[in-house]
Amino acid sequence: MAEQEPESTITESVQPEIPTRRVKRIMKLDKDINKVNAEALVVITHATEFFLQFLAEKSALVALEKKRKTIKLEHLRVAVKRHQPTSDFLLDSLPMPAQPSDQQLLKDRAKSRANKKPVPVGTRKIDAFFQKFT
């Protein structure tokens, strides 16, 4: 004979980590949405947790591929692109990639300078102009 589970087992032991009140607030931001019953709220909250875990996992994979320990926006973006259903609704909402700062531009230029083959002695280089002022 199957053991009789206490009534509240399923609803209590699988408590969502996300506060349902906040989820409800987010849903209500859309005026077209009328009423949402209690079970719908619980289901969407669980679905949201699944989604969050999924995105986190995929983003971590991307970060790993790029040999990074810290997950960043760009890793998220790639993860979103790779999953069609998510990409369909989310890709356009992601913030634009940050424009490289001047610092970064200078760093990149310095790197490519270092990688170039040495030019013949005496060749005039614009670097000389800038080096005077650094």
Place this chain on the structure above:
Amino acid sequence: MVDNIGSSSEGFKYNIYAADASIHDSVEDHSTIKEQDRLLPIANVGRIMKQILPPNAKISKEGKETMQECVSEFISFVTGEASDKCHKEKRKTVNGDDICWALGSLGFDDYAESLKRYLHKYREAEGERANHNKSSNNEERD
């Protein structure tokens, strides 16, 4: 000499804000929507991410904030789909089946399937609880 202090009825004005008072009042203008209204708490988001990620993984602040936004989009998107279905079927209240349907129709079939099973158990548990309450209420009325 008597100081002419204004009558006390002018003095005090109490502004009482009910916490849950019509959320719609505060969201007419989107720029005034507070982050706490449209995003899930970053602490919860961060915690759930940490649980699933390898221990040495780190998430940038920007990453966590972006996750908050993504997750709110997800909620709005899925609920919107479910709500549209209800409108079409002339129903006012979105229920658990509608959410499961929306998840499936948007391509999140895995979630739809496992949540359908969860929903079934949830309804059973709720049904049992309601029955238990009903019978104990009946006893009390006597």
